[in-house]
Amino acid sequence: MTGVMAAAEATMPAWWRVGSEVAYFAGLTAVIGGALVYLAVIRPVLTGDDRAVRGRATRLLAWCGPGLLVAGYLQLAGRVARGVKGTTFGQALNPSRIWGFLTLPGAKGAWVSSGTLTLVQNVCYVLAAAALCTLFVKERPALVAGVALALTVAGTVVLAMPTNWANQSLDTVLNSGLTQVHILGACAWLGGLFALAMIGRGRGLDDRALGEGAGLGWARMWQRFSSVALVAVGAVVASGVWLAWRHVGTVGQLVTTTYGRFLLVKLVIVAAMVAAGAYNQLNLTPRIAKAHAEGDLGRGFALALKHFPKVVAVETGLGLAVLTIVPFLSGSARTQAGGPPAPAVDGGILALGALLVGTLVASLYASYRVSTVLTRRAVAQA
Incomplete structure (x- = not known):
């Protein structure tokens, strides 16, 4: 056999x-x-x-x-x-x-x-x-x-x-539970981006409509959403690794099977969204904080309600592309390649999964701390 x-x-x-x-x-x-x-x-x-x-x-x-x-x-x-x-x-x-x-x-x-x-x-x-x-x-x-x-x-x-x-069985319970985590995390992340992109679109939003300190208010919103997005992204990535392992047996199956190719496109798009979010958190947020610390409300407003929403709009468009790919992710790369199904979950697999989750949480927390330090440094230099 x-x-x-x-x-x-x-x-x-x-x-x-x-x-x-x-x-x-x-x-x-x-x-x-x-x-x-x-x-x-x-x-x-x-x-x-x-x-x-x-x-x-x-x-x-x-x-x-x-x-x-x-x-x-x-x-x-x-x-x-x-x-x-x-x-x-x-x-x-x-x-x-x-x-x-x-x-x-x-x-x-x-x-x-x-x-x-x-x-x-x-x-x-x-x-x-x-x-x-x-x-x-x-x-x-x-x-x-x-x-x-x-x-x-x-x-x-x-x-x-x-x-x-x-x-x-343990496999079916984990698969069902982590699928729900993946869906809810993606909904929170993509839906949050969509909501902020729609609410913060430039038309009709100016200092007279929103008040003199509107830029500062939006800067706080972007900071709060960055924290929400970090949790959502963590949930999406952690559950996505599990689901990818269940459905893809080898790296080669990402390019030799229909399921794998669609999944690869999805992974590239998600990586681009994560990069855009990192740019927001590590670059734009400190710049907005510095502008307000210097009392330059005009520049802070421009960054918070013009530059920041443009990046978020790009992320939203990429999110819509991800939703379009989802219906094509049916079946399994393992099955399409004629390979064996994913092995049954055991203690070793659970330990490896726990290690990966721990590493992911640590990296996300580190990025949050770096953003916080950069923001405080920008304010101190103002």
């Missing part, structure tokens, strides 16, 4: 699957990232002069409601088309077919059906969307953002629950 299987031919996903999955993850990203950024980044630094920022953030969150409804419905129809043999995507858009899918009985030995879990997921999304839509008529962004964030996260996590606990 060689343990080598026949190579599996890769197939490109149908157009409707690409469109529905991109829309779904874009909707999740906008809600999770937007709500988290408002609660952890924007709200703590808002002052009486920041009505324009608060208004933009509120409108953005409100429009995330209809967006989540549309994205969730398209993804639900896509599940029906993939799960019910002989059903086209157009047919799957029919509410009666969707309801039939949601009410299918569970398999023998299952404590719940996958349809029921999908129903619970979409109920969470509908309630989150309804809460966000209330912002069109009454501004309560903090309360609504908290409710929508909790419901949307619950909706993403609930579908990861197994329908049959007897079939669970």
Whole structure:
């Protein structure tokens, strides 16, 4: 026995699957990232002069409601088309077919059906969307953002629950849990970038609209988001290493298989986003702090609301490219290459994983400390 299987031919996903999955993850990203950024980044630094920022953030969150409804419905129809043999995507858009899918009985030995879990997921999304839509008529962004964030996260996590606990192993539990960590970390990171790029876009934002100290307020927002982004990036990288190991057996499979090539493109894009974030944290943030320490509010404003958002806009565009690649990451490079599956998790693999996570945390913390030192030094030199 060689343990080598026949190579599996890769197939490109149908157009409707690409469109529905991109829309779904874009909707999740906008809600999770937007709500988290408002609660952890924007709200703590808002002052009486920041009505324009608060208004933009509120409108953005409100429009995330209809967006989540549309994205969730398209993804639900896509599940029906993939799960019910002989059903086209157009047919799957029919509410009666969707309801039939949601009410299918569970398999023998299952404590719940996958349809029921999908129903619970979409109920969470509908309630989150309804809460966000209330912002069109009454501004309560903090309360609504908290409710929508909790419901949307619950909706993403609930579908990861197994329908049959007897079939669970350490491998399946780790794979399911780290997949959710990867999704939520990416949503927080990409969605936060998108929210700040939209709220901080230049049109209509000037000293008269935001107040004389607007640049300082935005500098604080960028600093707070850098901390949020560090945690999110850490979660994405740590879980991504695990998932890559599960699906890619050798470095060569990154260029010899369809899965590997799409994953390689994704890795290059993510690396570019990390580099842009490092530029923000290690270069622009200290420069903004120095400008304000010198009393040069004009230069601080220009850096905080012109130069910084341009870099964030580039990161947002790269994030959208990542979302477009996700539907093409189906199957496994190991399977497509005809190689053996990933080995079962044991103590050695867990120890190596813990070492990698520890190294990652240390490196991210070191970059945070370097940014802090550079900022303080820039202020001291002012």
